Amino acid sequence: MKIIYEDQYLIVVDKPAGLSVLPDGWEKDSDYLVKRLEEQYGKIFIVHRLDKITSGVMVFARDAETHRALNIQFENHDAQKTYHAILEGNPKWDEKVAKYPLRTDVGKKHRTAVDDKNGKPSETRFRVIKRNQESALVEAKPMTGRTHQIRVHAYALGHPLVEDVLYGARDRYGF
Numbered sequence: 001m002k003i004i005y006e007d008q009y010l011i012v013v014d015k016p017a018g019l020s021v022l023p024d025g026w027e028k029d030s031d032y033l034v035k036r037l038e039e040q041y042g043k044i045f046i047v048h049r050l051d052k053i054t055s056g057v058m059v060f061a062r063d064a065e066t067h068r069a070l071n072i073q074f075e076n077h078d079a080q081k082t083y084h085a086i087l088e089g090n091p092k093w094d095e096k097v098a099k100y101p102l103r104t105d106v107g108k109k110h111r112t113a114v115d116d117k118n119g120k121p122s123e124t125r126f127r128v129i130k131r132n133q134e135s136a137l138v139e140a141k142p143m144t145g146r147t148h149q150i151r152v153h154a155y156a157l158g159h160p161l162v163e164d165v166l167y168g169a170r171d172r173y174g175f
Contacts, residue, residue, distance in 0.1 A: 001036060009066040010059060011041060017055040021046065033058070048074065048081070051148065053164075056083065074145070083140045083150055084129070087159035088169050090136050096126045098153035102146045111166055112148040114156050122146045124153040135162055 001019065005012040013033070015021070020032040037044050037060060044060045045067035061067035073079040101119025104112045113119075123143040130137040136159070140150045151167045154160055160169040 001033060004057065009062055011037060011044060011062060013037070013058050013060065015050055015054075015056060015058050017053055020052045021049045021058070024052070047071065048145070051151075054083075077143070081142055083142075085138055085140055085150060085154065086162040087136045087138055087154055088162055089134065089159045090131055091126075091128060091138075091157070091159050093126075094128050096157060098122075098124045098126065098157055100153060100156050102149060102152055104147045112146065112152045114152065120144075120146060122149055122153070124150055126154070126157070 001016060002014040004014055015033055022034055023032050024030045044062060047059045047061055047070045050056050050058060061070055100114040100122060101116055102112050102122045103115035103119040106113040125141040125143065127139045128136050129139055142149050151161055151164055155167040160167045163169055163173060165171050
């Protein structure tokens, strides 16, 4: 984990893939990001999360007032999240908006699924950045914040994330 920025209100971290943000429900004794940060900084407040397998920038508040102010920004869509991902296959589109209602904790693997009847409204905007013969690098902007949203929307569009076997990808590279 690399600290990108810190002041009296915020800590901004580059979270590596493979490190959980919170304690892992399956591996009780495993290391996690909040534990590391609190050992160094004391009490911190989580503003948003990333999946264990996802790397990226995370913002943490150092006090309750800052936490609330940041939460309001996310609720009002004043703050935006942008992800880069590699999709299996080569989509026929350059840009695509996925609007599929999602329901979490489906089945034994606790995955998220498209559910037209009981799902919550969800939207992700995809844009192809670079194409390869068997894959495409995309920018993904979730407009809502559902669990595994980008992963499920990519799968629903017929192009799961490379190596995301939980959502239909092939295990081609052994990541």
